[in-house]
Amino acid sequence: MNKVRVGIIGAGRIGKIHADNLLRMGEAEVVAISDLCVSDELMAWASARGIGMVTSDSSEVIAHPDVDAIYICSSTDTHVPLIIQSAEAGKHVFCEKPVSMDVNRTREALEAVKKAGVKLQIGFNRRFDHNFKRLRQLVAEDRIGMPHLVKITSRDPNPPSPAYIQVSGGIFMDMAIHDFDMARYLSGSEVDTVFAQGAVLVDPVIGELGDYDTAVITLTFDNGALAVIDNSRRAVYGYDQRVEVFGSRGAVSAENDYPNTVTLSDETGVVRDKPLHFFLERYNEAYMEETKMFIDSVLHNRPLPVEGYDGLQAELIALAAKQSAKLGRPIRLSELT
Amino acid sequence: MNKVRVGIIGAGRIGKIHADNLLRMGEAEVVAISDLCVSDELMAWASARGIGMVTSDSSEVIAHPDVDAIYICSSTDTHVPLIIQSAEAGKHVFCEKPVSMDVNRTREALEAVKKAGVKLQIGFNRRFDHNFKRLRQLVAEDRIGMPHLVKITSRDPNPPSPAYIQVSGGIFMDMAIHDFDMARYLSGSEVDTVFAQGAVLVDPVIGELGDYDTAVITLTFDNGALAVIDNSRRAVYGYDQRVEVFGSRGAVSAENDYPNTVTLSDETGVVRDKPLHFFLERYNEAYMEETKMFIDSVLHNRPLPVEGYDGLQAELIALAAKQSAKLGRPIRLSELT
Amino acid sequence: MNKVRVGIIGAGRIGKIHADNLLRMGEAEVVAISDLCVSDELMAWASARGIGMVTSDSSEVIAHPDVDAIYICSSTDTHVPLIIQSAEAGKHVFCEKPVSMDVNRTREALEAVKKAGVKLQIGFNRRFDHNFKRLRQLVAEDRIGMPHLVKITSRDPNPPSPAYIQVSGGIFMDMAIHDFDMARYLSGSEVDTVFAQGAVLVDPVIGELGDYDTAVITLTFDNGALAVIDNSRRAVYGYDQRVEVFGSRGAVSAENDYPNTVTLSDETGVVRDKPLHFFLERYNEAYMEETKMFIDSVLHNRPLPVEGYDGLQAELIALAAKQSAKLGRPIRLSELT
């Protein structure tokens, strides 16, 4: 194999981003794409990119004899059956997070992947961000000694629609799950207990739907370290994505990314533009990087940077956070099994 | 009265700082100082400053007919009796934090102060820091809308001695208490629940003494806002004192203070000096400011910037944090009464 | 026309960058490329990109009936004849800077372009940099009032080879020419006088070749404003590209770009990585932007963002700087005609 031929399931925003990133690589080809709704627009989009098959039936993409790997970019409830179907067809899988909202279903998917001997990468794209990657590198090089505390600020510019909130799995499963993965990635340890404090401060509608829009989550790790994450569905000043790790011999800190480095100084003060607006701008390169790593892993049989197991762990933490916020007490991950 | 004549109890580091700050003001005079040990060095120090009375008996300072106000800078266990004695003698009081480690004793002190109609200011000096004062001003001017989350990073450069740890009242009462006051000051609301997660990561001796050296504390406020505080007894990169407040219409953030603004760029990167070393450097001006405010309040009968009630509330939160860390569950402040 | 079909002359580093950027655009196509040396590597490179013609004869590219526009990326001495030849063939031209090292030859090229009624854009890519573009926008929006001083720091990480120095036209024509264009762009005025101070501090070999490696240049503008530029052939701490504009009502300042926002704090201080290494990293997006603007201008007959006249003016300033450094006195641009 000198090229990985990819089939994409789900032609929404994220599916198209993956398609374009794959098309920019010499080592990948996109041969098929499916979506529940095959519009003229989608036909034209696929045609301009030389994608041969456009279908409303994801099974056709998986069954396509030229397809080596599947990108699952459809809604969360479809992830597990599609992973299992792909694995059984001997196809490698890249799946958006979360794998599912039911950890037992996720475990089934992982079991199928293991049995089939295919690869499964989870779309925790933030691991590939230039800032967080550098931060992880410094921690891994032992530049700060033993990690004591991971601190993650993760705030979205605006809340999603109520319709989305309803199917999202809640703030912990939908939004904080990225931060749970980041905490594991940076601490190099597994989570022991979770304490989550949720609040409805941004929009009462979110509360009426049984969800929170603001949260603070404390984690403890097996190695004794701590993590603290704060989330908000609305940061009017822009997408706020910062991480710090404090260790026995130093600390590392990643600031936000900005569209430019310009400051304007006048009689009122010194002002700069807001941070990059949202995840598409901020994690633009990170999407490219995660796909490069996946294709490289498939092509050269190298280890994956984020495995199915990482998806499962993040889901377990999210589940614990949800219970903790509801019950008002810390939850041990071991309680969930 | 056109000058406040002050008597100081306790001639340790902090007592001397207050003395020198008082001596730099036109509106104050230091007429007496007491310390358990009246050394030749102390006699010389007092003489060079024209302080007439130096004694080992704090009662003499309180009873001194020229003394209008008492600065209590002695060990914590002496605070309550000295406040009561001063109040009964009709003297105004400035007392270092915490008032005591027993909230009922603190309440007695406050009762005596109320009955005597004197003023009692607590030494929460950080409220007077140029950064945090500016931050509070922006919040109070409604520049960020309704506060949603207060986030406080508070890390000391090095742990105190084991001997100090033993009498300190623990990390929550000794160190985090400043942050509890800051959280109340910035949120403009009272604390409802406290969840504290403690760890021993810096020095096992601290654990053997029954204390923590690392902590993450989550607070909820009556107005629905949240706060999160992280503490460490050791930050090898320097005293780390940062605060952020996130609100419905914006956020404010205060960075550390540095000894200079110089960066050195060479083949290895861009480097600047560490932040100001510790509280004496960082809060140097804040000590001056708090004393200015106290003297001004006494002289012109203006409201105090930090009252006895603020001391009591911070102690209650510290007590709740201690219980929370021990019991592994959130504690409501209302459980403590 | 719904696509601009491009022929590229010169398949060096910069020619290939333009090719790849053109290939990423829907509105452009690359149909031919020429280079003095048609290697197997070049054939493979062109084939992978679907470029039909690869030739050692630039005339074939210009004469190609499908070619609408020519990118001139060959050595500086070939620019003028190729511009004239392209113009006479009715082809639009994008030409790298400088047009030539002889302003009279440059004038001939401009004359030919004018006569033929084609477009000529000069490769002053820095105008398209995200930072400088934002800075220009703020000046143009009158956010700083009347510009008083433009200040440009422009320092390369390492000097080029002696062989390159010899044919480069010298530090003013080769390196500072970008800054001369930036000064005109930001001040919105034409240069009146030039005073250049050159020095050989980096490498004596550069001095032996009759060039400088360090320079400070002061410009005065017709509108009374001033500019000051400092150049060095070696900045060991990384590519240093910063600009400030001071005006009657404020100032704008653009800092360097960095590969990440991470800082590491330890006992020695707070350190971050060096700025982006060199022009390919720093101006990566700017190259894309300038090509987008050129293609857009050709396709929709819109005004060019940088014209031949801009190339001529920058050359005149460079020439004046060269004379000023040699004669040790300010030179008026009007002396050069």
Next chain:
Amino acid sequence: MNKVRVGIIGAGRIGKIHADNLLRMGEAEVVAISDLCVSDELMAWASARGIGMVTSDSSEVIAHPDVDAIYICSSTDTHVPLIIQSAEAGKHVFCEKPVSMDVNRTREALEAVKKAGVKLQIGFNRRFDHNFKRLRQLVAEDRIGMPHLVKITSRDPNPPSPAYIQVSGGIFMDMAIHDFDMARYLSGSEVDTVFAQGAVLVDPVIGELGDYDTAVITLTFDNGALAVIDNSRRAVYGYDQRVEVFGSRGAVSAENDYPNTVTLSDETGVVRDKPLHFFLERYNEAYMEETKMFIDSVLHNRPLPVEGYDGLQAELIALAAKQSAKLGRPIRLSELT
């Protein structure tokens, strides 16, 4: 001698600052002060500080038998006669800059000082600024290798009154003189040539008075290094005092000082307060430091940090700058003797 007893000539703003700084030191005493106008306010001010002699006759201060050292804080035209008179009376001298506007007169003063064997420190207070001191230290420790370029930004918030402009000696002698001293201090070398470009952009009245309000000055040093300074009489965004030094192995850069580290992020961007307003705020500590060094030098016969020679050199550079701006050509310092 275990205390330096000081007499101050000139009770304006700067004279009073020096007095208060001296009074805060254990090793100094202020015994006399003179001013052309001995007001009731001055009498009260002196009385509150225990200053025994207040007089309108500077000779009485110099002749006072208890006075060891004279601070000359009167108008520039009085500096030379007062230095000579003080030196002849065997008194050490601290003199504000510039010594005079006539370098030959300055030489006379230096001669008298030398003959009398007393000390003369010039008030180049910026050498004692925490930022510039750190910067000099890094250069002196050879952290950036051989200095290639010193770059100084020095811009005042607002122009002085026309009356002051008239007696100021002009922008180069009054304002840039600090920067000329800084350039010598940081480069560790003497100036060879000066090229100054002046402009009137802030206020035409300044031009009518024969002065400039905006300037860019290029210096060359004996060791081959360059310096560039930009000055403005108006920076509406606050006092702008920044310095950079670029060397063969690195660069150092000192940013402005700010009143706090707070940023406010909202929908419009990220804003912080303006830099510290003017020299009294910015160089507050530096005034204290220079006086500490002077007193220490007198008391313990240690070398002065800024000598009369430094004052003379800065004046020579200012004179050269004035001529350069007028004649429109670079001036060598050697032309001036």
